[in-house]
Amino acid sequence: MLVYAIAIGWATFIEKDFGTLVANDVIYHSWWFEFLNVWLLINILGCMYKSAKINLKVNVQIFHIALVIIIIGAGITRYFGFEGRMVLADGETSSFIASNDSFLNVLVSNDVGDDGTQSDIIPLESFKKGYDIMLSPYVRFSSFDLDTKEVFDKKLRIKSINVINYSLASLFSEAAKEKKEVSDQEIKEKQKENHYVAKFEVEYDGITKEMFLSNRGEIRSERFGNRYVTLSWGPKSILLPFSLKLEKFEVLTYPGSLLESSFASYVEVIDPEHTNYKYKIFMNNVLDYRGYRFFQSEYNVERDENGEMKRDETGMPIYTGTILAVNNDPGKVPTYIGYTLMILGAIWLLFDNSSRFRKLSNCVKSQKIFSVLIPFTISFFAISVPHVGFAQDSIQLSSEESLVKNDMEKHLVLDSNNFFLALNESKKIESSSSQRKDEENISKQTDTEDSEEVKKRLEQFVAYNKSIEQKNQKLEPLINDMSKEAIQKRVDGLKKIPKKSLKIFAKLQIQGMEGRVKLFDTYSDEVMRKIVGKTHIYGLDHNQFLLGIMVMPKDMAKLRFIKVKDPEIRKLLGVLDKEYVSFEDLFYSDKLDDVYDFATYHDQRLMGRFLSAYKLYHFSNIARKKPEWERNEFDKEVLKLDEKMDMLLPYSIWDYMKIFPEVGDDNWKIMGNPHLSKDLFTKYFYLSFITESRMGINLHEWKDFDTAIDLLHRYQRNTAGKLLLDSTHVKSELLLNQLNIFPVVEYFYLCIGILLFFIALIAIIVNKKIPKWLGKGLYSILLIAFLGHTLGLILRWYIGGHAPWSNPYESMLYIAWASALSGIIILRKSYFAMCGASFLAGMALVVAHWGFMDPYIGNLQPVLHSYWLNIHVAVIVASYGFLGLSLMLGVTNLILFIFRKESRPQIDKSIVSLSAINEMSMIIGILMLIVGTFLGGVWANESWGRYWSWDSKETWSLVSVGVYACVLHVRLLRPLYLPYIFNVFAVLAFYSIIMTYFGVNYYLATGLHSYARGDVGGINAKIYLALILTFLLIFISFFKRKLMFNKDF
Template identity: 35%
Template sequence: MKLNDVLFSFKTTLILLVILAIGAGYATFIENDFGTSSARVLVYNNLWYEAILVLTTINLTGIIFKYKMWKSKARFIFHSSFVIILIGAGITRYFGYEGIMQIPEGQTVNKMHSLEPYLQVTIKDGDKVYYQDFQEEFTSLFPELNKFSHQISFENKLLEINYKDFMFAKKEQASMGLLSVQVTLDGKTQDIRLPGLRGQQGLPRDLTFDNIVVTLEYGSKIIDLPFAIKLNDFQLDRYPGSMSPSSYASEVTVIKEDGKSYDYRIFMNRTLNEGNFLFFQSSYFPDETGTVLSVNNDPGKWPTYLGYFLLTLGLFLNFFDKKSRFWKLTKFVSGKNLASIAIIFACTFVSTSLQANETKEVDTTAQTVDYLNKLKDESLQTSEKFGRLVVQSNAGRMKPLSTLNREIIQKLSGKATFLGMTPDQLILGMLSKPDVWKDVKMIKIQTPKLKKFLGVNENEKYVAFSEVFRNGEYLLAAEAEKALLTKPIDRGTYERDIIKLDERLNIMYSVFNGSLLNIYPKVKDGSSEDDNYKWYSPLEAMQVFSGQNQAAVESITRGFINAIVENKWEDVNNFINMISLYQEKVGVDVILPKSKIDAEIWFNKLDIFFKLTLAYVLLGLVMLAVAFIVIFKPTFEPKKTTTIFFIILATLFSLHTFGMGYRWVLSGHAPWSNIYETLVYISWSAIFAGVIFFRKSLLALSAAVIIAGIFMFTAHLTDVDPQITTLVPVLKSYWLTIHVSILTASYGFFGLSAILGFLTLIMFIFRKNRPHLDGIIKHVTAINEISLIIGLAAITIGNFLGGVWANESWGRYWGWDPKETWAYVSIVVYAIVIHLRFVKALNTPFVFATASLLAFASILMTYLGVNFYLSGMHSYATGDPVPIPTWAYVTFTIVILTILLAIKNKDLKESI
C-alpha cells in the first residue's frame, strides 16, 4: 500500500477529524477544572494537536488534487478555504500575540502587558543590571510534564533556574497559580515560589546571593509599543436606574513615533487599528477613572478573512451546483412527491390555555373567601389601569407594571393566573392586605420531603407564606443556608426545592412591602443619581425624596393603599391617574410611550409562545401517529392528510414568526439574546425546515413539529426565565443578528435530523417481512441528509461569521472559549457524518441514521452543556458541575436500546 493511498484517503480524513473533535472537546473540561494553561499545554498548543492539524491540511490538499475538485467550482472553493483558514491560523499562532493595556484618564501609555506568561529574571550585580525572560506555560493536570532548565551567563558567572513544582487552584471566580523554582549561583542554591498565571501580572520575588540580587517574576511581561495612546476621556453609560453598563467608550489620542497624532473613539464593536495592532474596549477601572484595552497583534488576519469569504461563497454555490450531493438528494426526494416551495398562510389561531384556576388549593376562612371573591369581581378594570403604569427593572429596562406583575405571579405559583384573578389583581391585593395574603396558599412547592419538614399535607401543591414561619421563626433558615452551601452537583431535588422556595418567599415579602415596584422617578436636583434616571419604590421614594416631592409621593401612596383596602375603586383609579401623571412629568426622559405599553400588555395576554407549545406537542404526536399508520399500511392514501397537516403547520409557523417579530419590536433587539429566546428560535428553525424543504413528507413534517415542541416545552420550564432583558454592550451589534441567527438556526435542522434518524431506526426494528419499508427508509435518509447539509452549512458559516465579529469587536477571532470550541467540535462531528458515505462499509442508511442521532449530543453540549457546566464568556455557568438532569439519562437509554434493537435488520445498502 502506497503512502499516498493512506495519507490521501477518506478513512484517514475521518480518523483525523475524530481526533480533532475528541481533543478539543476534552480540552474544554481540562480548562474548566485545571485552568486555561493546562488546556493549552496539553491540547491546543501541544505538538500532537498541531501535528494533527497539519496532517489534516495535507490530507485535505491531497484529496482536492486526487479527486480533481476544481472541476466543481463550489466544492473546490469551500474545501480549499479550510486550507487557507488553517494557514492563517498557523500564522496567527506563531507570529501573533495578545495583551492588555491599562490607561488612567488623562495619561499617556506606550506599554502593554502580554497575555502569554513569562518567567522574567532580573540580575543586579552592583551597578549592572541583566534581564532575560523565557516564555513558559504549565499544566496542573500532569505536573510531571512541566520541566525546564534555563541558564544565564553574566560577568563570568552562571545562574541556573530549574523547574520544581507548579500548583493551580480555583476559588469561586478567581484562579491562582504558584510556580516553584530552584535557583543556583556560585554553588549556592535557593528555592522560591512565584505567584502568577497566564494573563495575570506576576509579583516580583527577590533572592540574594552575597552582593547579587536576583529578582524573579512569573506572569505577564511588559511589551513596548511603537506608539503611545493617551486617554482623554472614559465614558460609561448605564441602563436607567441600574448598575448594568449599557455602553462604555474611550476617547483616545494615538501618538506616533514621528510626532504625528490623531484622535479616535474606541467602544464595543469598534476597535482601533494601528498597524498590525488592534485595540478593543475590554473593561474599565473599578472606580471608572481609566480604561482597559485588549491588544492583539495578528499578521494572520487577512489570510483568515480570505478563507472565511471563500468558505461562505463555496457553501452558498454548493446549493446551486447541479453536480453537488445536495442537488442529487433534492432531485431524488422531489421524485418522491416533494414539490416546489410554497407557504400557505391562514388567519385563525384557536388554542385553549391550560392555566386552570386553583381555588381548591386555598384553605381559608369564610371571611377570606368573601374578600377574595369581592376582589376578583370588583377590581378587574382598576387592576388593568394599575398594570399600565411604567416600572423600572433592576437591570434598567422600562416596562409596563403588568409585565412585572405577570413575572412575579409566574415565579410564585408557576401559573400566569391564579385563583381566577389576573396578575394585576393579585398584586393589588398583596400590596394592600399582606396580612390576608400571607395565609393564602399560592407559593409552589414540590418535594414530599420538604412538605413533611414544613408539616404540610403531601397532596398540597402550594404553601402559604405564613406556613414557613412559626412563632416568628423562619423554619427554613438553617436548611436554606445548608442547601446554598452544598455544591451544585451534590444538590438533590430537596435542596433545589428549598432554594427555590426561599427565593419565592423573598419575592413575596418584596411584594408585600412594594420594594419591587420602582414606579417613582426622582425630580432632578443636581445629585449624582439624576444622571442615570433612577426610579424608586414607594418606601425608597419616601426616604430619598425631600420637600414637596416626598410629601406628594407619601400622600399618593398612602391614599392609594387605603382606597384599595376600603374597596373604593373610583378613588383607586384617581390615585393611579396621579401616579401616571407624576411619571409622565418627572420621568419624561425614559418613560415608555402609551403605544408601547399597550403593545406589550397585549403581547403578554396573547401568550403566543406558550400556546404554540401546546399546539406543537399535540400536533406532533398526532402527525407522528398518522405517519406510522401510513408507513405500516401502504394502502392508506396520505396525500390529503399531509396537505391538511401542512396548512395547520404553516399557520402555526406564521404565528410563530409573528410572535418573534413582535418580541423583537418590544425588546429593541433580535430575539435570540438569552436562553429562552434561543430555545424559541431553534423551534422556529425546525418548523422552517419542515414547511420550506420537506412539506410533502408527513414523517419529516411530524419530526419537525416534535423537535419544535421539545424545545418550546423546554423554554417554558420553570427554571427558564422568559422575561425580556437588556443587552450587555458587546451584543449591541448587527453581528448579533447575523451570527447568532445563522448559527442557532442550524440547531433546528440538526434536531430535525436527529428525530428523523430515530424514526428511521424504529423502521429498521420493524423492517423484517415488510419490504415496502426499504423505500421509505431511503427516502427519509435522503431528507435527513439534506437537513444535515443545510445545518452544517449554517453552523459553519455562522461560526466563522462569529469569528469575524469577535475580531472586529474584541480584537481576536478565536480564543478557544468553550462555546467556540464546542461549536467547532459540532462542525467536525457533522462533517464526519456527512463524509461517512465515502467509506464503503459505512455507506448504509443504518449507519447514517445512527450517526445523525448520536451527533446531536454535540449540539446539546454546545447549547446546554457549555451554558451550565463550563465557564466562559458565552456561558451562564460558574464552572461548578451541576447535576445531570434525569431526562438526559432516560433519553440516552432509549437511544441506545433503539440502536441495539435496530442492528439485527441493518443490512440495507445505500442506493442514492
C-alpha cells in the same frame, strides 16, 4: 477529525475541573495537539488532491481550501502574533503593553535595581496538571534544563525542579492543622485558582542556589558572588513606537439601574513620527494604528483595604482608569480570506447542479412516496407540558388561622380627582421652578414661596375632603374578619374585578431593577412565575395576584401558593403533603404577631424576634455562609424560598416597585414601606389606591379604583419624560402578554406533528397516499402557527429593542422558529419532513417552558451591541433547527427499520427517501453551523480582539462540526447497510449539539457563553432517559438493519 473533536471536547472538561491554564497546557498548547492540526491540514490537502483526480468539483475544492487557509491563518496568529493589555489611569500616558503570555524574566546585575544589567526572557507557557500536588512545567524549549548562557563572561544555568499548585498545597496544609477532611469540590475550586509556585535551581559563577517563584507577579533576587540574579514570572513589557494618553474614561448605564450599557475610553494617540489625534474606543469600536489594534476590555475601580469596591453616593463604582486589550495579528487577513471563501463555497455547494445536495434533492423528487415521522415513543409522554389553565378556585389556607389585628391607618386623605388637581398644580410649580433655576437662576426665596404654595394647596384639599375616611370606617369590620369564609369572599371579590379596571391597572408602568421600563402586566407575570411557578392559581391571574399582594397582604399570607419543590423543606415547615405553602407556614404560629409588627414598622429592634419566628432561619444562615460552589440543592431551595418570603412580607412588595418617576432623573423611585413614607404624594397615593382597591374587593365598587389608577398614570406621564413607554409600545407589550403566543403555538406544533405521525404510519402500512385535502389542511394550520410564532418574535424584538436571541429562552424560541421554517418552506413537499419540523419546533418550545429558563425581556451587555452578534446567532442557532430535524428523521428511520418486512417494500423505499432528506437537512445544518461559528469569530475579533480563544461554547461548536463532518463522510467508506449506519450516526450526533447548547451553558458553566452555574432543574434526568431510549431504539432496529442504497445514491 474525530480524534480532533474528542481532544478539544475533553479539554473543556479539564478546564471545568482544573482551570484554563491547565487545559491550555495539557491540550491546546501541547506539541501533540499542534501536530494534530498539521496532520489535519495534510489530510485535507491529500483528500482534495485525490478527489480532484477522480472528479474535480470546484465548489467542494473551494470549501476545503478555505479550511486549509483558516488553519494556516490560525498558525500564523499562534506563532507570529501576540496579545497583551495596556492599563491606563485617568490622564496617564503610556507606550508599553504587558503581554498575556507568562515569561520567566531573568536579570543579572551588579546590584538589585542597578541599570547596568544583562537580561533574558525565557517564554514560559503554563503547567501540566497531575492528580496530585506535584506539577510538571512545560516550556517552548526541548528541555527543562535550560542551555547555559554567558552573562558578564560567566556561565548562567537555570533548571526547573518542580511546580506546585500553591492554593492546593495551602488547602491541604490548613486541613492537616485542623485535622479535617478536604472535599473533592474544594480541591477542584483551588485547582482552578491558577496560583502556582515554581522551584528553580540557579547556577552562576560556580555557585548553585534554589529559588522559589510565584506566578502572581513576584520578584526574587539572590546574590551570586559579586552579582545579583533576579527572577520574575509573569508578563513581559513590550515597547510600542507610539503612546496613548487616557483623557477620560466613561461608563454609561441603563436608566434607573447600575447595569452597564456601554463604557468607553477617550484617548489621544501621540506619535513623534505622525500627527497626533484623538479617538474614542468602546465595545465594538476598535482603534487600529500601525499594525496594533486596541479594544475596550475592562476598567479599574477604586477599592478599600479589604479589596471591596468603593462606590459614590449614587451607588456607582468609582472608576480609576481603563484596561485596553491590544494585539498584533498577522494571521487576521488570511483567516478572513478563509472565512469568505468558506461562505462562498457553502452557498455554491447548495445551488450547484452537480453537488451532492442537488443530487439528493433530485432523488427525493423522483420518489413520490409517503413516510412517517415523529417517534411519539421518545420522551413525549415524559415531558412536563407547562400548565396554562386555571387552578382550583377554592383557597388553601395555612394550618393556623390566627386573627391578626388589621392595621389600616385612619388618615384623612383627599379624593383622587381632587388630589390629581393638587398634584398637577404642584408639578407645574415644580417644573416651572426647575426651569427658572436653569434659565434665570431664581433665588432660594422664590423656591420657598413655591413650596409654601404647594403645601397650602395640599392642605386645602386634605381639609375639605373626608370621603376616604368614611370609606375606611365602612371597610374596617369587613377587613378585620379573618375567618376562612371572609378570606374566601375577598379572594372571590378580587377575581371579580372588572376587565376594564384590570386593563387600566395592567397598563401602569414600572421600572425594573435592571432599568427597563415595563408594564405592570409584565411585572406581575414575572412575580407570579417566580413565586407560584405558573400564571394562574385559585382562579387568579397574574394581575389579580399582584394586586392581592399589594392591597390585602395578610389575606394572601394565609393562602398556600408558594411553590416548594424540596420535600425536606416542606417537612420542616410541617406541610409535607402539600406542593404549596403559605407565607404564614414559614413562621411559628405563636410568633406571627412579631412578624407582622416587624413588617409594619421595620424597626430593627424587632429584627431578632422576626428571625426567631422564621422556621428556616438556621438553615438559611448556614446556606448563606457557604461558598456558592459548596451549596447543595437543599441550600439553593432554602435561599430561593428566602427571596420569595422577602417579597411576600406584608408591604415589602412596594420595595420592589419603582413606579414613581421624578423630573430630570432616570432612576424611578420606590415607595418603600407605605407606613414609613414621608413623601406626600407616595403616601397619599398609597392610601387612596389601597382604600379604593379594598372597596372594590369587599363591596364591588370599582369606579373610584379606576380614578386612583388614573392618578398614577397621569403622574407618570407628567414626570417620566423620554423613559415613558409610548402607546404603540404599551399595546405591543399587552398584546404579547395576552396572546401568550409561544405556549399556544407549542401545542399546535406538537399536535400537528403527532397527528401526521399516525396518519403517515397508517398510510405507509396500508400502502395508501395521504389525501391532498388533509395534507394541505394540516399544512395551513402549521403555517398559521408559524405566522403566530413569527409575530411573537417580532413583538419581543420591538419591546426589547434588540434581536430576540440574547438569552437561553429566546434562543430556544428561535430554534423552534427555524425548525418550523425548514418544514414550511424548504421541506413543504414532504409530509414526513414537515411533520418532523413541526414536532421539533414544539419540543424546542417545551424545553423553553420547562422552568429553568427565564422568559423575561432584559437589557444587553455592552459587548452584545453589535450587528455581528445578530448575524452570528441567527445563523448558528438556525443550524440547530436543521440538525434537530436530522435527528427526527434518523429516529423515524430507525422506527421504520423495526416495521420492515418482505411484504412491505414501501417501507424500504420510505427509508431511502427519508435518508436522502436527512442528509440534505444535515448538509444545510452543518454549513450553517460552520459559517455561524466562524462569523462568531469575526464578531469576537472585532469586539475584543481575539477570534478564537478556545471558549467552551466555540470549542463545542467545533466539536459538533467535526462530528457531523464524520457522519457526512462515512458514506465514502462504503460500509455495508449504510442506511442504518447513517441514521444511527445522525441520531447520536445530535448529542454534540445538546452538549454545545445545554452542556456548556448549564453544566460546564465556563467561558463567555455560560448562563448558569449548573442549576438546570430536572434536565439531567431527561437527558439520561433520552439516552436510554435512544440506545434501546438502536438495539431493537439493529436486527433488521440489512438494507443498502442503490449504486446511484
